[in-house]
Amino acid sequence: MQTMVNPTDSTPAATDHANDHRAEAKSRFSKALDEAKAGVAELKAEAxxxxxxxxxxxxxxxxxxxxxxxxxxxxxxxxxxxxxxxxKSKTSEGMVALSKLITDNVATVDEKLGVKYGDYARSAAGSLEKNAASLDEKSLEQLGDDAREYVRKSPGTAIAIAAGAGFLLARLFRRR
Known part of the structure; x- marks a missing residue:
């Protein structure tokens, strides 16, 4: 049977008993604190x-x-x-086809408009064939280099060509 100790009791037995309770409480608190620290460390390691x-x-x-x-x-x-x-290949083929079409119709141009205009048509057909052959011979890298060089030499003309091509493409796709 436990005896109840009055906290206001200042007898040595009561003081010893109160000190024992405090020591036990401190011990339990320390153990709980140690367990909490171990739990935190374990959770930290897991995380x-x-x-x-x-x-x-x-x-x-x-x-x-x-x-x-x-x-x-x-x-x-x-x-x-x-x-x-x-x-590139289809563009070259198209240029050759256009050149042949012009060449096939040069006689008609000579008859209807005169030899002078027929010569212009022959010259245009020859230029188309020459440019088509040049296009076939060059690689894409060479064509890119040529385009960059052209833009450096004539930036205004390059911008005008790009704007015209953009306009034509926009009209072409807007109709469809």
């Missing part, structure tokens, strides 16, 4: 492990996406190069 795992997975996914983007970029570059070569 660090999970965050490291997430970081690793995010890094792997990022690298995978980066590789996919590079692959798609290379595919797009190859397709653009292929389309540019096809366009």
């Amino acid at each position: 660090m492990e999970k965050s490291g795992s997430y970081k690793d997975r995010a890094g792997e996914k990022g690298e995978q996406l980066k590789g996919d983007a590079a692959a798609y970029g290379e595919q797009a570059k190859a397709k653009a190069y292929e389309l540019a070569n096809d366009t």
Whole structure:
């Protein structure tokens, strides 16, 4: 049976008993505090492990996406190069066809408008054939270099040509 100690009691037995309770309370509090600290440390370690795992997975996914983007970029570059070569080839074929059409109709121009205009038509047909051959012979890189050089030499003319081409393309696509 426990005896109740009056807190106002100042006898040595009561003081010892109160000190024992305080020591026990301090001990329990210290244990609880130590357990809480251990729990926090354990949670921190677990959180660090999970965050490291997430970081690793995010890094792997990022690298995978980066590789996919590079692959798609290379595919797009190859397709653009292929389309540019096809366009260059078709442009050259169109120029040759136009040249032949003009050449086939030069006799009619001579009859209806005169030899002077027929000579202009022959000259235009010859220029078209020459430019078509030059276009076929050059690579896309050479054509790009030529275009850059032309723009450096005649920026005003280049802007006017670009504006005219843009206008024609806009009208062409607006009708469809």
